[in-house]
Amino acid sequence: MATEQSSNKQPTLFDLSDPTSNGSGLVHTSPSTYLGTSTTSIKTRITLGMSNWSAPVRYIDPGLTQGSVDETWVKDLAEYVSTLACKAVDIARGHLSIDYLQGLLTPICIQKFALFVRILHTGPHGSPIGVLVHSDSSLSYPPIVPTHIEIFALSETAAEAIVSIMVIGQRYQVNLRIEVQGSNWVCSLLDMG
Template sequence: MDAPTKDAQPVITGPYVGKVRIVATMKPIPIRIARCIPSTISNEECYQLAVVACRNACIAMDVVRHRLDAKMLERYLKPELIRRLLTFSNLLHQSRPKKGFVRDELRHMPVVPQHIHGLLVGPETYEVSVCFSIGDSHYWANIVLQVERGRWRCSLLDIG
């Protein structure tokens, strides 16, 4: 997604609250976007960035679970973030027994987003928190998107 331009756009100050459907077969989930600063970045762009961040968080969790290849994230994440995800994945799979945690729920159940919170903290910094579930367990992903060479790119992704 392209970065904001400095052309005359209206300044937006208020929050945006709505629902988003991440996958066509899934029920809509709540999304809330707030701002620390007035900005010319539209609610629609913030909404789209939050959806992209949510998708990347879900893909990242599937990479950690060895369900998807990390190459799917190369366009959106910095290389050091992908290395951190792969290290986390290796530690997770080495430390858990083959029965139970890795083999059953975490390994086989789908990642289901529950809600998304976006916060525009600066003209070129946007933070997104995504709550998702895998089976009966809930997890959070925190994502920081920053403008890099005219495009929004993930500079931090933390799953826990």
């Protein structure tokens, strides 16, 4: 269930501080309504980590949603999809367990992604994504850096995103579809390449 907002705080679609959000950290609440069906396009940037580095974000709504969209909402959504994308890459390269995606992906999406990870790791050297093998056979996992995020609204309760990332100078794209299920946003499609 969505948390109540204080009277001096503008309601947003996501409450990142709500621990009752079934592990996802993002809770869907109803946005205010606006009239009109023209295309909305918002360009902004999100800060990555504790640095001054930021990634550009482009949000496009071709008039399919009826909620108000502002820069804060777009940044929250961009942070959510970029976090999902980075976790997915960390799982694909064997650095994290797929359990980190519980509550963030639908069960079918987790099954499909787990199959992808198993196939990726069947080669003689494991995952080819962003793993450094040192001379003593130890492994290191360099940072994953989102470089660009594009979000396309499909409806008030669904969106698709493309997160471009870079790992050790190689570029990858993670495609996601997120939708509201109950009061939480969950990922129902996750693809990378």
